[in-house]
Amino acid sequence: MSFLAQRPMPYCRGCGHGLVARRLDEALGRLGLDPKRVVLTTDIGCVGLVDPLFPALHTVHTIHGRSTAVAAGAVLADALCAEGGLTNVVMLGDGGATIGLLHLTQAALMNVDLTVLLHNNMLYGMTGGQHSALTPEGFRTSTTLAGNWLPALDLEQVLRGCHGGFYARQLATDRELAGVIAEAIAYPGFALVEILELCTGFGVPLNALDGKALRAAAAAEGRALGVRIRRTDRHPYHALYRERFPVRAEAPPPAPAAPAGPFAHRLARPLGVVVAGSAGERVQTAAAVLAQAAVLSGLHCVQKNDYPVTVGSGFSLSEVKLAPAPILYTGIDAPDAVLLVSADGLREVRGRGDLDRQAPDGVVIVDESLAGELPPGRALAAPLRRALPADAAALGAVALLVARTGLLAREALLAAVDAIGGKDAGALRAAVETGAALGA
Numbered sequence: 001m002s003f004l005a006q007r008p009m010p011y012c013r014g015c016g017h018g019l020v021a022r023r024l025d026e027a028l029g030r031l032g033l034d035p036k037r038v039v040l041t042t043d044i045g046c047v048g049l050v051d052p053l054f055p056a057l058h059t060v061h062t063i064h065g066r067s068t069a070v071a072a073g074a075v076l077a078d079a080l081c082a083e084g085g086l087t088n089v090v091m092l093g094d095g096g097a098t099i100g101l102l103h104l105t106q107a108a109l110m111n112v113d114l115t116v117l118l119h120n121n122m123l124y125g126m127t128g129g130q131h132s133a134l135t136p137e138g139f140r141t142s143t144t145l146a147g148n149w150l151p152a153l154d155l156e157q158v159l160r161g162c163h164g165g166f167y168a169r170q171l172a173t174d175r176e177l178a179g180v181i182a183e184a185i186a187y188p189g190f191a192l193v194e195i196l197e198l199c200t201g202f203g204v205p206l207n208a209l210d211g212k213a214l215r216a217a218a219a220a221e222g223r224a225l226g227v228r229i230r231r232t233d234r235h236p237y238h239a240l241y242r243e244r245f246p247v248r249a250e251a252p253p254p255a256p257a258a259p260a261g262p263f264a265h266r267l268a269r270p271l272g273v274v275v276a277g278s279a280g281e282r283v284q285t286a287a288a289v290l291a292q293a294a295v296l297s298g299l300h301c302v303q304k305n306d307y308p309v310t311v312g313s314g315f316s317l318s319e320v321k322l323a324p325a326p327i328l329y330t331g332i333d334a335p336d337a338v339l340l341v342s343a344d345g346l347r348e349v350r351g352r353g354d355l356d357r358q359a360p361d362g363v364v365i366v367d368e369s370l371a372g373e374l375p376p377g378r379a380l381a382a383p384l385r386r387a388l389p390a391d392a393a394a395l396g397a398v399a400l401l402v403a404r405t406g407l408l409a410r411e412a413l414l415a416a417v418d419a420i421g422g423k424d425a426g427a428l429r430a431a432v433e434t435g436a437a438l439g440a
């Protein structure tokens with residue numbers, strides 16, 4: 001059975017990447033794997049063009065150097081949070097391996113159950129044939145035309161230093177490559193197969209190399225071929241994790257009921273609120289008061305804050321998600337309410353597309369100064385910044401929302417202010433009262 005699409009290889013003629021794709025296909029067939037249970041994660045570079053060749057598999061194309069980390073996360077999420085049993089393979093080249101070297105070493109140290117196929121053609125092909133940390137001494141690349149001065153990183157030694165469980169070094173043309181890849185995939189832990197190959201676009205013309213010369217070059221460098229590390233004394237990370245945090249065999253306990261709170265609420269479904277304003281105007285405090293009031297009302301709650309790297313200037317934004325049941329998805333795809341208290345906040349919310357994604361019955365509360373920025377009838381405008389200090393306008397908007405919708409008791413907001421307001425509790429209480437009056 002073949003999972004390879006009937007389409008031309010996207011690589012230069014003679015590129016080793018095509019051979020590796022065929023050998024991977026062969027290995028998957030030998031193992032009899034269900035393609036729906038195989039995840040192929042690829043890196044940036046010519047090697048990353050492989051995704052469309054395997055339409056039957058799950059494919060994930062990552063940013064440069066991060067393929068191993070992304071795949072390691074997928075392995076652990078599958079093994080520890082889902083039913084497990086996915087087969088995960090990473091394909092990367094010189095760039096993915098060297099930019100992401102620490103991800104490789106960490107996955108090897110953890111022994112994450114993952115197979116990495118490293119296409120080592122001794123240079124960066126996609127960007128013009130520059131040398132990499134895997135370029136051997138004397139090898140000519142577009143940036144080492146007189147021959148590389150430095151020796152290449154020895155990945156076998158790197159893997160040994162990481163207590164790696166499985167490591168093999170093969171040529172892309174080796175007949176046994178498919179078998180080695182199959183063994184690596186079947187290995188219960190981290191497996192790295194370093195595949196030496198030629199970039200016919202740059203490596204071959206600059207070095208007048210052929211496949212035999214590649215084998216000789218590997219030998220001259222002392223890089224023996226074959227399976228070099230095969231340890232049986234290491235356990236995959238997810239197995240160690242399970243040992244330390246065993247899961248009960250019986251049915252999981254029912255989801256915890258919402259903690260009973262001293263205040264009533266009127267929320268029957270999850271509600272997402274976005275509060276946006278300017279840095280330094282206590283937007284996130286206002287969101288925290290809403291979140292605390294929700295908890296005091298027996299609701300589940302998540303708060304996420306956002307602000308630019310400049311921290312003290314520009315926008316400040318908080319998302320608050322409230323729900324009567326445990327919140328398993330913390331994102332807010334379409335906010336039910338958007339509270340805007342400054343132009344910085346409006347600009348950020350527009351950039352995020354919150355207003356575009358809102359349902360037609362979504363609530364928008366804005367400071368009166370922003371009313372002209374929105375279509376007529378789209379928002380409830382209130383004199384938040386006129387009735388309150390600038391750094392209390394966001395909390396005023398929260399109180400206005402609560403008063404308008406009746407979703408929480410005003411006393412819950414006041415109790416939340418007392419709980420988290422510290423020395424500013426008095427001013428915050430005044431903001432709640434003013435905002436509530438604006439919403440009455």
Ligand code: SF4
Pocket residue numbers: 010011012014015016017046121125126198199200201202
């Ligand atoms: S540039 Fe090199 S690595 Fe890229 S496809 Fe062509 S031969 Fe392969």
